[in-house]
Amino acid sequence: MALPEKLRRLLKEARGITDDSKKVEEGFIFFAIKGTRFDGHDFVGEVLSKDPLAVVVEREVPVKDSRILTVESTREALGESASLFFGEPSRELKVIGITGTNGKTSTTYILEAILTEAGAKTGLLGTINYRIGKEVLGSGRTTPDPITWHRTLREMRERGAEFVVAEISSHALDQKRVWGTRFDTVAFTNLTQDHLDYHGSMENYFRAKLRLFTEYAYRTAVVNADDPYGRRILREVDALTFGRTGRVKIEDFKTNLDGSEITVSYRGRVFTFKSPLVGEFQAYNLACGITCAFALGVEPDVVERALLKVHVPGRFEVIRSGREFVVVVDYAHTPDAMDNVLRTARRLAENRVIAVFGAGGDRDRTKRPLMGKVAERWSDLIILTSDNPRSEDPERIIGDILQGIEVKKKVLVQPDRRTAIKVALDIAGPGDLVAILGKGHEEYQEIQGVKYPFSDAGVVKDILSGGGDGL
Numbered sequence: 455m456a457l458p459e460k461l462r463r464l465l466k467e468a469r470g471i472t473d474d475s476k477k478v479e480e481g482f483i484f485f486a487i488k489g490t491r492f493d494g495h496d497f498v499g500e501v502l503s504k505d506p507l508a509v510v511v512e513r514e515v516p517v518k519d520s521r522i523l524t525v526e527s528t529r530e531a532l533g534e535s536a537s538l539f540f541g542e543p544s545r546e547l548k549v550i551g552i553t554g555t556n557g558k559t560s561t562t563y564i565l566e567a568i569l570t571e572a573g574a575k576t577g578l579l580g581t582i583n584y585r586i587g588k589e590v591l592g593s594g595r596t597t598p599d600p601i602t603w604h605r606t607l608r609e610m611r612e613r614g615a616e617f618v619v620a621e622i623s624s625h626a627l628d629q630k631r632v633w634g635t636r637f638d639t640v641a642f643t644n645l646t647q648d649h650l651d652y653h654g655s656m657e658n659y660f661r662a663k664l665r666l667f668t669e670y671a672y673r674t675a676v677v678n679a680d681d682p683y684g685r686r687i688l689r690e691v692d693a694l695t696f697g698r699t700g701r702v703k704i705e706d707f708k709t710n711l712d713g714s715e716i717t718v719s720y721r722g723r724v725f726t727f728k729s730p731l732v733g734e735f736q737a738y739n740l741a742c743g744i745t746c747a748f749a750l751g752v753e754p755d756v757v758e759r760a761l762l763k764v765h766v767p768g769r770f771e772v773i774r775s776g777r778e779f780v781v782v783v784d785y786a787h788t789p790d791a792m793d794n795v796l797r798t799a800r801r802l803a804e805n806r807v808i809a810v811f812g813a814g815g816d817r818d819r820t821k822r823p824l825m826g827k828v829a830e831r832w833s834d835l836i837i838l839t840s841d842n843p844r845s846e847d848p849e850r851i852i853g854d855i856l857q858g859i860e861v862k863k864k865v866l867v868q869p870d871r872r873t874a875i876k877v878a879l880d881i882a883g884p885g886d887l888v889a890i891l892g893k894g895h896e897e898y899q900e901i902q903g904v905k906y907p908f909s910d911a912g913v914v915k916d917i918l919s920g921g922g923d924g925l
Contacts, residue, residue: 455530457538461523464508465538471601473532480505485532486512498522510535529600533633536604543607544635547577547615550746551622551632553666554643554678556791557739558596558621560731561643563766564743565619571760572752577610579603580621581785582767582895586613597626600633607635624649624662637672641746643738645683646790651818660686667691674749678738696745697738707737711772711780711802716740725754729761732782733770734801735794768894770795773914778884779805781918783910785894787814787841789824792891796832805885806834810878811892812871813855815846822851823858830859833889835881837866839874841892842900871899875913890914 461483465471469481475497478484484501486494486509498515508521512528525531537544550565552558559581569576570587577586583593584606591609592598597620598606610618622640626632645660653659660683667675667687678684680697688695696702696718705724706717713730716737729740740761747757773781780803786795792811799807809829813822829836838855840848848869859865868874878888890910893899899908 455526455534457531457534458523458525461508461510461525461531461535462538465535468507468539471532471535471539473528473599473601475501478504478506482506483508483510483535485510485528485535486515487528487532488512494528527630529630530633533600533604533630533635535634536600537634540604540608542636543604543611544637546611547607548617548638548750549607549635550617550619550639550641550750551635551637551666551670551672552620552641552643552742553622553624553627553663554641555646555648555788556794557643557735557742558623559785560736560739560766560769561641561742561746562619562621564731564739564761564764565746567764568743568747568752568757568760569617569619569750571763572756574616575614577607577613577615577618578620579606579618586610586615589613596621596623597631600631603632604634622666624659625652627665628653628662632670635670637670639674639676639746639749640666640670640672641676641742642667642678642681642684642687643742644678644681644790646788647818647821647824648788649818650820651816664690667693676742676745676749678742680738694745694749696741700741700745702741702745702748704737704741707734709734709736709798709802714740716744718744720748725758727758727761729764731764731766731770732772732802733795733798735791735798736770768896768911770798771894771911773911773918775879775882775918777882777918779882779886779888781879781888781890781914783890783894783914785896786811786891787893789821789828792825792828793832795891796828796889799887799889800832803885803887805883806887807832808835808837808878808882808886808888809833810837810839810874810888810890812839812841812843812848813851813892814842815844815848815851819854822854823856826855826858830861830864833864835866836864837868837874837878839867839871840869840899840901841871842896843902844900845902871908872913875910876917879914879917
């Protein structure tokens with residue numbers, strides 16, 4: 455969407471831009487966005503009393519004022535305007551956007567490690583935080599709002615970044631949060647059930663992901679050729695593929711509790727790389743990162759050195775107990791992610807697999823029994839507990855998960871997460887693997903609108919050391 459010339463001129467004069475009516479100040483430009491809870495068009499009259507430079511709307515409002523500008527889409531106008539307001543930073547950077555249900559965080563960390571090893575200063579925006587190297591610039595949503603997005607890109611460029619590797623969520627694509635961005639590379643990991651509370655159907659979920667490949671400017675697309683939705687993307691666009699059937703072909707993959715080894719072939723050559731990342735599912739994350747690196751012209755020896763150093767917090771994070779059993783902490787919170795993690799756990803465990811997990815409140819309820827079914831398939835014992843229950847009753851969430859579990863005698867219910875983890879560690883014996891799933895890197899638990907300090911890895915280490923609350 456082309457911005458009106460008047461809006462382009464006003465952006466050069468504006469003191470600030472916002473889509474929050476409460477943040478409007480004199481000389482600001484306000485964008486009226488229709489959200490899921492509020493519609494900015496309802497606040498135009500209030501905003502005009504604050505002496506803004508302009509108010510941008512996409513439909514008629516019951517106010518007449520020369521400062522009101524009408525556009526086709528205020529979401530697109532905000533994205534384009536944010537890019538211009540912050541000096542079009544994506545044109546000065548090589549921005550790499552990774553989308554998909556699972557593997558986004560791991561793939562961004564893998565690619566960041568490779569680019570850093572190649573000598574390029576690299577920014578990262580994702581689920582865990584926004585940072586350059588070890589310097590954390592912020593945290594929040596997987597993909598931030600348009601103003602934060604373009605402002606952060608500008609800040610990263612000013613701090614010397616040449617590349618930015620970013621997770622691009624389906625919500626962000628649906629809400630145009632990265633609109634106005636010029637990408638160097640876009641990549642697709644996979645698509646499995648998640649976020650249906652928002653998208654309503656898998657088709658809508660896929661269509662949101664597809665937008666990254668059909669509505670944005672980029673140089674190269676990288677797509678998982680083994681994923682059925684990846685194959686649908688390939689009908690729409692040309693891409694460099696990876697997978698067991700990809701142009702960057704996974705020839706072999708081995709994993710144990712100490713790390714993994716992947717062999718890929720590309721353009722008639724065969725490469726073997728080692729990594730401390732654990733889990734069969736890491737084959738695709740590593741392959742995606744390697745493929746993006748090849749597309750960017752990174753030499754294989756650089757990739758080899760980088761993969762030896764990569765670490766992703768809360769992704770199959772192995773904690774040695776000192777008591778003859780092993781603990782794994784992982785962010786898996788969808789049926790497919792749990793299947794990947796627990797299948798790997800089953801193969802690596804010498805004895806039992808003990809799974810500790812819950813499900814997020816106020817999110818897709820239909821995936822909960824599916825999570826229970828997956829846990830039953832791969833686990834010997836299941837301890838159901840709270841994840842981030844948010845405004846829901848934890849026991850109701852647990853009840854939803856239980857609907858997918860046929861053999862109830864395999865299940866213990868303990869809604870208090872710390873107690874559940876302690877029960878699992880007390881029960882675990884020689885050769886067992888305790889998989890604590892759902893929260894991974896998160897350092898909080900959200901209950902009734904309040905975020906309480908909580909780290910799964912921290913709790914595990916504290917209990918194993920005989921400490922106190924482990925928070």
